[in-house]
Amino acid sequence: MSVDIIKFELLNKNVLSILWSDSHLSYILTKDLRNSCPCATCRTAKKGFKKSLPILPSESYNIINSERVGKYALQFKWEDGHRTGIFSYVLLKKLCTCIECQN
Ligand SMILES: [Zn+2]
Numbered sequence: 001m002s003v004d005i006i007k008f009e010l011l012n013k014n015v016l017s018i019l020w021s022d023s024h025l026s027y028i029l030t031k032d033l034r035n036s037c038p039c040a041t042c043r044t045a046k047k048g049f050k051k052s053l054p055i056l057p058s059e060s061y062n063i064i065n066s067e068r069v070g071k072y073a074l075q076f077k078w079e080d081g082h083r084t085g086i087f088s089y090v091l092l093k094k095l096c097t098c099i100e101c102q103n
Pocket residue numbers: 037038039040041042043082084085
């Protein structure tokens with residue numbers, strides 16, 4: 001059974017909410033999203049920094065556009081122009097900060 005996204009919206013500049021078809025409501029920090037960007041560029045950058053993440057300017061954490069990619073992912077455009085990361089539903093669920101998912 002695959003879960004779809006009913007709707008998603010930026011609540012403010014730091015938090016994205018996602019309502020899933022299983023009625024789970026996720027709150028995801030845009031900072032966590034950007035730090036988990038799955039694109040090759042970000043993955044390589046993170047490897048270079050080993051344990052600590054590269055420090056990005058604050059505009060790098062602002063989402064200016066978001067769109068669906070098929071029925072499996074979301075893609076975000078960030079204020080610094082970055083937009084190559086495809087965030088699969090699986091990854092998005094991992095980043096959920098609700099109490100249920102944290103346990
Ligand atoms: Zn990236």
